Amino acid sequence: MKAAQVTMETGAHAAALAVKSARVDVVPGYPITPQTSIMEAVAEMVENGELHARFIPVEGEHSAMAAAVAASAAGARVFTATSANGLLYMHEVLHMASGGRLPVVMCNVNRGIFAPWTLWADHQDSMAQRDTGWIQYHCSSNQEVFNTILQAFRVAEQINIPVMVNFDGFTISHCLMPLTVPPQEEIDRFLPPHEPEWRLDPAHPSSFSNVTNAPEYAPFRQMLSDDIMAAIPLVKQAAQEYKDITGMWDGDTIDTYRLEDAEVVAFAVNSMAAELRLSVDILREQGIKAGLLRPRLYLPFPAEDIINALPQNAQVMVLDRNYNFGHPGGILAAELKSVLFGRRNDITVKNRVMGIGGIDLTRRFMADEIRAMMDD
Amino acid sequence: MKAVTKAYRPISWPMKGAGGDTGTWRTHRPVVDIQKCTKCQICWIYCPEAVIDREESIVDYRYCKGCGVCAAECPTGAISMVKEE
Numbered sequence: 001m002k003a004a005q006v007t008m009e010t011g012a013h014a015a016a017l018a019v020k021s022a023r024v025d026v027v028p029g030y031p032i033t034p035q036t037s038i039m040e041a042v043a044e045m046v047e048n049g050e051l052h053a054r055f056i057p058v059e060g061e062h063s064a065m066a067a068a069v070a071a072s073a074a075g076a077r078v079f080t081a082t083s084a085n086g087l088l089y090m091h092e093v094l095h096m097a098s099g100g101r102l103p104v105v106m107c108n109v110n111r112g113i114f115a116p117w118t119l120w121a122d123h124q125d126s127m128a129q130r131d132t133g134w135i136q137y138h139c140s141s142n143q144e145v146f147n148t149i150l151q152a153f154r155v156a157e158q159i160n161i162p163v164m165v166n167f168d169g170f171t172i173s174h175c176l177m178p179l180t181v182p183p184q185e186e187i188d189r190f191l192p193p194h195e196p197e198w199r200l201d202p203a204h205p206s207s208f209s210n211v212t213n214a215p216e217y218a219p220f221r222q223m224l225s226d227d228i229m230a231a232i233p234l235v236k237q238a239a240q241e242y243k244d245i246t247g248m249w250d251g252d253t254i255d256t257y258r259l260e261d262a263e264v265v266a267f268a269v270n271s272m273a274a275e276l277r278l279s280v281d282i283l284r285e286q287g288i289k290a291g292l293l294r295p296r297l298y299l300p301f302p303a304e305d306i307i308n309a310l311p312q313n314a315q316v317m318v319l320d321r322n323y324n325f326g327h328p329g330g331i332l333a334a335e336l337k338s339v340l341f342g343r344r345n346d347i348t349v350k351n352r353v354m355g356i357g358g359i360d361l362t363r364r365f366m367a368d369e370i371r372a373m374m375d376d
Numbered sequence: 377m378k379a380v381t382k383a384y385r386p387i388s389w390p391m392k393g394a395g396g397d398t399g400t401w402r403t404h405r406p407v408v409d410i411q412k413c414t415k416c417q418i419c420w421i422y423c424p425e426a427v428i429d430r431e432e433s434i435v436d437y438r439y440c441k442g443c444g445v446c447a448a449e450c451p452t453g454a455i456s457m458v459k460e461e
Contacts, residue, residue, distance in 0.1 A: 099386070100385060100386065101383040101384070101385045153377065154377050157377035157378070157379065158377055158378070158379055158380045158381070159379065159380065159381050159383070160379055160381070160383035160385075161383075191377060192377055192378075193377075194377060195377065195378045196379075197379055197383075198385060198387060205389070205390055206387050206388065206389050206390075207387070207388045207389070207390065207394070208385075208386065208387055209386045210386060210388050210394075210395070211395065212386060213396055216386075219384070220384065220386060223383075223384050227381060227383065230381060234380070
């Protein structure tokens with residue numbers, strides 16, 4: 001058996017290598033910073049014959065997702081990627097992918113939302129898509145981006161629900177980190193070819209996502225809601241089997257660091273959560289029993305795993321890189337409070353919004369913030 | 377990868393009535409006066425719902441939505457729109 005290959009790659013290129021490893025059939029793409037480098041790399045792989053896929057250049061993100069929906073309905077394994085306002089422009093068609101039960105996988109490279117324009121990372125774009133019926137992962141390293149895209153295809157195709165793989169613009173997408181690419185035969189074992197039980201086929205004409213009356217519409221929505229919740233065990237299984245085959249582990253629904261005896265728990269997603277490990281070490285050196293809980297899966301929100309993982313009487317410091325407009329604070333804090341209410345009344349939740357539009361989140365800054373939050 | 381759950385998808389196959397009993401939408405029904413009808417088939421050509429029989433000018437009221445196109449196009453005035461009770 002061939003050994004795994006280790007190279008230096010950006011997060012965007014790690015995503016493109018995962019697309020190649022997943023043997024994707026169709027890639028509709030439209031450029032938007034900071035996602036563009038994924039599409040450039042995938043287009044190049046298709047052009048030079050490394051990836052046997054159809055690359056479809058389209059005139060906008062609404063069309064990119066429409067092409068993804070159509071190709072997925074025809075039975076193809078489909079990937080696309082976007083960022084910020086591109087994701088917002090797709091919003092309507094995101095519902096078509098989830099309602100149509102199509103296992104599209106998309107990377108969203110997190111970037112702040114217009115207006116005013118910014119190119120830099122925050123999480124308003126992906127979290128604004130909370131109610132579209134997509135499963136959402138949030139990744140904290142280049143390697144996790146690679147690993148998660150493969151796991152995303154597996155979960156999506158097992159349950160026929162589209163999956164969004166999110167990671168921060170520039171911090172992840174444009175920074176080099178060592179990347180381990182497992183041998184192709186290991187990946188093929190983890191992710192066998194897509195075998196849809198139904199597809200659009202001219203030989204057997206059918207009409208897709210037609211008008212329904214209320215008695216049919218309501219059950220479709222209920223089934224989508226139930227099946228999204230049923231993704232949690234599949235996400236865990238995918239992470240475990242990926243570890244068994246490749247030896248790599250990024251956590252399953254959640255990822256924790258020094259959490260067992262923690263009295264102060266940092267709670268955040270994406271690259272800031274990787275940096276928070278270092279903040280936890282700083283706080284520990286200062287005599288504060290700190291720990292980290294990072295939801296790797298944002299949707300479905302891994303309520304039971306969070307409830308079971310949090311130490312008794314912990315103060316949870318939620319660091320939100322987004323605004324929950326109409327509420328004082330961020331979206332993650334609201335999600336966390338909603339699952340803890342009535343279940344873990346011993347937990348105190350505190351919240352600050354930071355890092356908006358790419359403001360640098362260093363280990364020292366976040367350690368200082370957490371210490372300050374203890375007095376809030 | 378194979379699906380592990382049964383996903384119910386909004387798929388329908390082309391067949392008569394796949395869209396439901398659309399005749400219930402009607403406020404006015406086309407009534408054909410057989411004495412005036414010349415069987416020219418213009419109503420059959422224009423009917424957007426294909427609910428008029430080509431040979432006998434009989435309307436399938438289960439699916440006719442009552443749009444009135446047939447009555448407007450009939451060259452002999454054989455079709456009149458009658459208010460549904």
